[in-house]
Amino acid sequence: MEALKQRICREGKILPGNIIKVDGFLNHCVDTRFMGELAEEFARHFDVSKVTKILTAEASGIALAAVCSYKYGIPMVFAKKAKSDNIEGGLYKSEVMSYTYKKKVTLICAKDWITSDDKVLIIDDFMARGEAMHGLLDIVKQAGAELVGIGIAVEKGFQGGGDTLRSEGHDLYSLAIIDEADPETGFRFREV
């Protein structure tokens, strides 16, 4: 998606350790109107008319997923990290490694909100190694729900998570795939 690539080039920062920051419009300060444009682009690729739930993981995926959910008129579920007292029994759980926080976290989702009747579109803001995504896929599988596809705003192509998912046969649609992020030469995007 050209508008997203341009925005990444204009506002994105490349930090040591291959960290890419786009937190001025995507995942700290969020330009929700722009998220609406991303939502429209996802809807060109996926048949959202058959989707019954949008699924994401807290916290940074929620804003984009909420705008998609609002525009499509489909409820959104966000998997939570770790256990709070507000969630009683009946949970799907999946342990994932978070490279952002450098520790294992357990993604949880109440069984009430994703069932075998659901057709799920997973939406997330970012994907690198795809660890959190495998947790979400695990939840969809535990629920016996149907996966419609996976929509990602920014994929760090050079970290391989997306290619693994594609090789597994998933319909993964990333709006921008960054194949190289060099503090000197900037961003290089994959041609798709």
Next chain:
Amino acid sequence: MEALKQRICREGKILPGNIIKVDGFLNHCVDTRFMGELAEEFARHFDVSKVTKILTAEASGIALAAVCSYKYGIPMVFAKKAKSDNIEGGLYKSEVMSYTYKKKVTLICAKDWITSDDKVLIIDDFMARGEAMHGLLDIVKQAGAELVGIGIAVEKGFQGGGDTLRSEGHDLYSLAIIDEADPETGFRFREV
């Protein structure tokens, strides 16, 4: 807001320890179209035309705040919990007690995204003792920004956080104030 009270009565659950669950439409599975109705109600109370940033705290406030942000055409900022490697220097920090997680957490917000030029509307899904809210107010103060007001979907009136904020002179608008939640007799709302 009558529609919200009705929905709480119909779908809300009261658990031991004064825990109120409305996670089927507000903060786990999210009915974002309904969030749009809440956003419209907030816009009847607050003059959103002068607001430059919507501020909330991760994670459960993000969905509602994102829908408000999208509808008003105003960027949203969410304060994060604890430090991730993706946030370099230049942070506002405020330590708050989380009763949900029974531990202290530090709310952080990059200084880039709230400045003294901003007029901030704080939006959150829930308020009980108001601990997280004081963290958000602290961030607004540190930024030297102007606080336009505080919009809350569900206030647990009997836990006092809202009344404290009102006595401090804040323009706090809660769409439903629960003054009593009894597993036997159900919900009693404050008449406002």
